[in-house]
Amino acid sequence: MKEVKNICCIGAGYVGGPTMAVIALKNPHIKVNIVDINEQRIADWNDADLDKLPIYEPGLKEVVAETRGRNLFFSTNVDQGIQDADMIFISVNTPTKTYGKGKGQAADLKYIELCARQIARVAKRDKIVVEKSTLPVRTAEALKDILSNSESGFKFEILSNPEFLAEGTAIDDLMAPDRVLIGGDDTPSGQEAKDTLSAIYEAWVPKEQVLQTNVWSSELSKLTANAFLAQRISSINAMSALCEETEADVDEIARAIGMDSRIGPKFLKSSVGFGGSCFQKDVLNLVYIAKSYGLTEVAEYWDQVIQLNDYQKRRFADKIIKKSYNTVNDKKIAFLGWAFKKDTNDTRESAAIYVADHLLDENAQVVVYDPKVPAEQVYADLEYLNTHDPEEIRKRVKIVNDPYEATSEAHAIAVLTEWDEFKEYDWNKIFASTLKPANVFDGRNILDKKALEVIGFNVYNIGK
Ligand SMILES: NC(=O)C1=CN([C@@H]2O[C@H](COP(=O)(O)OP(=O)(O)OC[C@H]3O[C@@H](n4cnc5c(N)ncnc54)[C@H](O)[C@@H]3O)[C@@H](O)[C@H]2O)C=CC1
Numbered sequence: 001m002k003e004v005k006n007i008c009c010i011g012a013g014y015v016g017g018p019t020m021a022v023i024a025l026k027n028p029h030i031k032v033n034i035v036d037i038n039e040q041r042i043a044d045w046n047d048a049d050l051d052k053l054p055i056y057e058p059g060l061k062e063v064v065a066e067t068r069g070r071n072l073f074f075s076t077n078v079d080q081g082i083q084d085a086d087m088i089f090i091s092v093n094t095p096t097k098t099y100g101k102g103k104g105q106a107a108d109l110k111y112i113e114l115c116a117r118q119i120a121r122v123a124k125r126d127k128i129v130v131e132k133s134t135l136p137v138r139t140a141e142a143l144k145d146i147l148s149n150s151e152s153g154f155k156f157e158i159l160s161n162p163e164f165l166a167e168g169t170a171i172d173d174l175m176a177p178d179r180v181l182i183g184g185d186d187t188p189s190g191q192e193a194k195d196t197l198s199a200i201y202e203a204w205v206p207k208e209q210v211l212q213t214n215v216w217s218s219e220l221s222k223l224t225a226n227a228f229l230a231q232r233i234s235s236i237n238a239m240s241a242l243c244e245e246t247e248a249d250v251d252e253i254a255r256a257i258g259m260d261s262r263i264g265p266k267f268l269k270s271s272v273g274f275g276g277s278c279f280q281k282d283v284l285n286l287v288y289i290a291k292s293y294g295l296t297e298v299a300e301y302w303d304q305v306i307q308l309n310d311y312q313k314r315r316f317a318d319k320i321i322k323k324s325y326n327t328v329n330d331k332k333i334a335f336l337g338w339a340f341k342k343d344t345n346d347t348r349e350s351a352a353i354y355v356a357d358h359l360l361d362e363n364a365q366v367v368v369y370d371p372k373v374p375a376e377q378v379y380a381d382l383e384y385l386n387t388h389d390p391e392e393i394r395k396r397v398k399i400v401n402d403p404y405e406a407t408s409e410a411h412a413i414a415v416l417t418e419w420d421e422f423k424e425y426d427w428n429k430i431f432a433s434t435l436k437p438a439n440v441f442d443g444r445n446i447l448d449k450k451a452l453e454v455i456g457f458n459v460y461n462i463g464k
């Protein structure tokens with residue numbers, strides 16, 4: 001096993017930041033440098049005011065407070081970070097390709113390749129390089145190719161160590177992971193590298209939960225885990241549509257099937273559709289990989305998970321329109337929540353974006369309240385879809401800091417993210433100020449339907 005004194009992580013995002021902060025916390029003898037080309041992001045990570053960290057995660061600021069400046073550092077000097085490190089984590093973004101071959105499905109590996117080339121160029125000794133980003137199976141082969149063909153002659157051992165944290169619970173997930181997965185070569189030096197990385201996790205994770213596999217199994221396990229999780233949501237959402245037709249209740253069904261120990265109770269919460277930067281991206285990537293191996297049936301099977309999710313978002317918007325006498329033209333629709341789930345400021349692929357876009361097609365006025373999402377982010381999300389003129393978006397979409405302002409005079413209220421605070425509102429006050437009939441569309445099934453109906457609201461749930 002090698003001794004690691006210095007770690008560099010390329011990419012100070014939702015994964016790199018929290019993951020390295022916890023590694024630094026649990027390994028005070030290791031210096032951890034997180035580097036990124038995004039100057040603003042690094043400045044925010046270094047801000048003396050811990051409320052200004054670029055990522056909101058419960059518990060994160062406490063970990064950063066303890067480690068930053070002790071053995072955790074943030075910098076834009078990527079070359080220096082690489083040179084100083086014994087072990088380099090690559091934790092850069094791997095979005096869906098928006099151009100060329102595989103457009104709309106394959107993962108864009110340009111940031112990964114740039115990192116590999118930079119490591120090959122500036123490293124001055126042997127390194128262990130760890131894939132932390134989620135990557136298509138066999139990406140390590142390309143990394144190996146780039147690194148072993150560098151002129152330096154140094155040896156680079158490649159490991160795959162995918163991350164399973166979920167946003168909003170990142171710190172808890174990192175502190176007590178179900179498992180840590182480390183893939184590497186079965187050669188003596190591959191085994192040594194795997195053991196070296198295992199030792200870092202074993203500072204706080206029980207040894208039996210650190211799983212070692214070959215590189216390809218590790219890479220493909222990550223995509224498989226996300227595909228299975230997304231599939232469960234699409235499966236329960238498919239049943240929600242049937243429930244709405246038959247007076248069955250999707251939450252009762254989830255409870256009933258979840259008590260079967262073979263099925264289990266988690267990830268059976270019906271919703272307006274899953275969002276987030278990864279489920280859609282990773283399932284699409286799986287579809288692309290299967291297709292590229294000529295496995296058409298496998299590709300089509302997983303593609304249905306995405307199609308069902310798109311259907312669910314559209315169905316939710318259509319219900320708002322239908323219950324508004326088939327027109328939302330110039331009607332004010334209040335959105336409670338914009339982030340893709342509670343306890344995060346991340347809006348990537350949030351269902352709210354697509355619901356708003358469908359309503360904008362029908363000339364609705366959308367008023368958004370989200371406790372953690374800045375106005376400019378909402379506009380950027382809608383503009384990114386490129387379906388409405390930016391001026392039109394700014395005219396039709398308003399972002400407010402007060403939930404009661406959002407719901408006042410509204411024709412309909414849509415709950416898009418399950419922030420706990422929505423349950424605590426004075427719904428009598430809201431009812432008094434909304435236009436009648438007062439319709440609430442609970443896309444997360446978090447509100448007390450009976451209590452709201454007593455007040456006078458019409459409550460439309462998912463799958464009820
Ligand atoms: N967000 C999540 O909850 C999870 C994400 N993942 C995976 O982790 C990877 C990273 O995801 P996020 O942290 O969400 O992305 P992110 O977009 O928040 O962060 C990536 C960072 O990498 C930086 N970067 C890109 N190229 C660079 C380069 N050449 N040199 C230096 N910095 C560079 C970007 O400026 C950005 O700050 C992705 O592959 C994702 O699929 C895995 C598990 C959970």
Ligand SMILES: O=C(O)[C@H]1O[C@H](OP(=O)(O)OP(=O)(O)OC[C@H]2O[C@@H](n3ccc(=O)[nH]c3=O)[C@H](O)[C@@H]2O)[C@H](O)[C@@H](O)[C@@H]1O
Pocket residue numbers: 134163164165166167168226229233266267268269270271272273274275276277278279340341
């Ligand atoms: O690879 C990743 O990026 C991560 O993707 C997900 O994490 P994340 O997307 O952060 O959040 P989830 O809690 O999985 O929620 C994803 C979406 O599914 C929705 N969801 C989740 C659970 C459920 O039962 N129903 C449901 O609609 C959420 O509201 C949210 O929109 C996985 O849970 C993580 O294990 C994984 O590491």
